[in-house]
Amino acid sequence: MSTSTLPQPAPGPSEPRPDESTAPARTYEVRTFGCQMNVHDSERLSGLLEAAGYVRLDERGTAAGTDADVVVFNTCAVRENADNKLYGNLGHLAPVKARRPGMQIAVGGCLAQKDRGEIVRRAPWVDVVFGTHNVGSLPALLERARHNAEAQVEILESLEVFPSTLPTRRDSAYAAWVSVSVGCNNTCTFCIVPSLRGTEKDRRPGDILAEVEALVGEGVLEVTLLGQNVNTYGVEFGDRLAFGKLLRACGGIEGLERVRFTSPHPSSFTDDVVDAMAETPNVMPSLHMPLQSGSDRVLRAMRRSYRSARFLSIIDRVRASIPDAAITTDIIVGFPGETEEDFQATLDVVAASRFSSAFTFQYSPRPGTPAATMPDQVPKAVVQERYERLVALQDEISWAENRAQVGRTLDVLVAEGEGRKDTATRRLSGRAPDNRLVHFSVPEGSEVPRPGDMATVTITRGAPHHLEADVHAAWAVRSTRAGDAWQARQQRPAAEEPAGGGCGAPPGAGPRPVSLGLPSLRR
Numbered sequence: 001m002s003t004s005t006l007p008q009p010a011p012g013p014s015e016p017r018p019d020e021s022t023a024p025a026r027t028y029e030v031r032t033f034g035c036q037m038n039v040h041d042s043e044r045l046s047g048l049l050e051a052a053g054y055v056r057l058d059e060r061g062t063a064a065g066t067d068a069d070v071v072v073f074n075t076c077a078v079r080e081n082a083d084n085k086l087y088g089n090l091g092h093l094a095p096v097k098a099r100r101p102g103m104q105i106a107v108g109g110c111l112a113q114k115d116r117g118e119i120v121r122r123a124p125w126v127d128v129v130f131g132t133h134n135v136g137s138l139p140a141l142l143e144r145a146r147h148n149a150e151a152q153v154e155i156l157e158s159l160e161v162f163p164s165t166l167p168t169r170r171d172s173a174y175a176a177w178v179s180v181s182v183g184c185n186n187t188c189t190f191c192i193v194p195s196l197r198g199t200e201k202d203r204r205p206g207d208i209l210a211e212v213e214a215l216v217g218e219g220v221l222e223v224t225l226l227g228q229n230v231n232t233y234g235v236e237f238g239d240r241l242a243f244g245k246l247l248r249a250c251g252g253i254e255g256l257e258r259v260r261f262t263s264p265h266p267s268s269f270t271d272d273v274v275d276a277m278a279e280t281p282n283v284m285p286s287l288h289m290p291l292q293s294g295s296d297r298v299l300r301a302m303r304r305s306y307r308s309a310r311f312l313s314i315i316d317r318v319r320a321s322i323p324d325a326a327i328t329t330d331i332i333v334g335f336p337g338e339t340e341e342d343f344q345a346t347l348d349v350v351a352a353s354r355f356s357s358a359f360t361f362q363y364s365p366r367p368g369t370p371a372a373t374m375p376d377q378v379p380k381a382v383v384q385e386r387y388e389r390l391v392a393l394q395d396e397i398s399w400a401e402n403r404a405q406v407g408r409t410l411d412v413l414v415a416e417g418e419g420r421k422d423t424a425t426r427r428l429s430g431r432a433p434d435n436r437l438v439h440f441s442v443p444e445g446s447e448v449p450r451p452g453d454m455a456t457v458t459i460t461r462g463a464p465h466h467l468e469a470d471v472h473a474a475w476a477v478r479s480t481r482a483g484d485a486w487q488a489r490q491q492r493p494a495a496e497e498p499a500g501g502g503c504g505a506p507p508g509a510g511p512r513p514v515s516l517g518l519p520s521l522r523r
Contacts, residue, residue, distance in 0.1 A: 034076025219485025402462030452482030
């Protein structure tokens with residue numbers, strides 16, 4: 001455990017405060033960077049702050065551009081520019097804080113776990129730094145910083161409380177993240193996550209299913225099971241078939257219409273999981289299967305314990321059992337020592353796999369990983385040229401796969417805020433069963449579905465990165481409990497929002513924007 005206090009420059013928390021019995025509740029804002037784990041952790045942070053009496057900034061109806069009393073950065077350390085992004089954001093807030101006595105800034109997540117006290121040395125106006133293992137400490141650390149007029153840095157070396165036991169402020173009324181495990185037992189040479197998140201810790205199946213049932217009781221229709229390597233779930237209590245069993249158990253929860261999971265590891269992906277996906281009606285036909293490289297030589301250097309033939313055999317097995325499955329992936333270009341022959345092997349696997357989409361990354365060295373000191377680092381210009389070729393190939397495949405969807409009739413779970421141009425195009429948006437994004441129009445005079453309702457649409461166009469549905473031969477709307485929950489949330493006054501609980505976003509407002517830190521497929 002690492003705990004320290006560092007001097008806090010004036011003006012700071014020592015400024016006189018108004019009578020707290022009459023002062024309005026302090027507002028907060030959580031800014032999220034990184035993976036789905038971080039997004040879910042931010043829901044925990046919001047729940048903790050609300051349980052401690054804070055109010056989310058946009059619940060106050062505050063004017064646009066106003067900063068919260070407490071700004072929390074939930075950070076990612078996977079990408080090279082993560083540091084620059086954080087310190088750039090902190091720099092923008094420094095003059096704001098100087099003008100606002102009592103304002104506080106907190107930094108948590110993977111970058112905080114990595115940099116520790118370095119954050120307050122580089123940005124001495126930061127009040128609190130906390131790690132990935134002590135998310136639940138945030139309210140106490142904020143109060144301690146205010147009382148002591150000193151920055152508080154607390155980094156634990158192992159998990160203090162499993163995050164799922166903490167209060168939660170969920171961003172969606174109809175879809176929810178559910179953690180099955182935290183941490184990772186793999187040792188990929190490019191990845192810093194295991195050293196920041198720790199070894200894998202699994203929840204008991206009964207606790208997971210109880211959380212899912214509670215969410216369904218609140219109106220949730222879709223859950224996504226989360227783990228750094230979600231399909232190794234069960235390793236801690238010695239059941240290598242536990243994840244397939246968990247999927248099947250989710251199939252028995254009445255009212256749960258969609259189950260997804262992310263992200264599995266190819267080396268641990270077993271036939272029983274494929275069978276569970278195929279045989280459990282509410283497990284959706286979508287799979288995210290990280291490839292990273294199609295070169296066996298590079299996979300060996302990455303310490304990825306599978307080879308391209310094994311990867312392709314998984315894809316074939318999934319498609320044989322689930323013909324409509326949409327498969328997505330992660331790919332790293334320019335890993336140290338990657339040759340043109342290695343890169344061509346990646347292109348070959350991509351061409352054979354026919355991914356519906358891919359998150360493509362240019363390799364960037366992360367201090368503390370074995371790959372950072374490997375010889376034969378690939379020149380930036382070479383990496384960029386290969387990256388562009390990969391994106392061009394995947395764009396072509398994605399577009400062809402989307403065009404193949406034309407004419408299909410699909411049930412779309414209507415979403416809130418998925419389509420940036422929906423207002424201009426007079427469309428709504430949602431997700432098909434295979435997780436493709438669908439923009440659709442509503443027939444003149446027809447019932448307009450709410451977020452959380454189901455719309456039956458016919459696909460009329462496959463665009464490179466989404467589907468469109470503008471013909472209404474099969475049009476139908478099914479009102480759902482999730483739609484009811486979303487509507488109730490809009491009508492509930494802010495003062496009646498449950499403090500730190502439920503799956504609520506603020507009334508009348510969509511979820512806060514989230515930066516996943518992932519490059520677009522667009523060139």
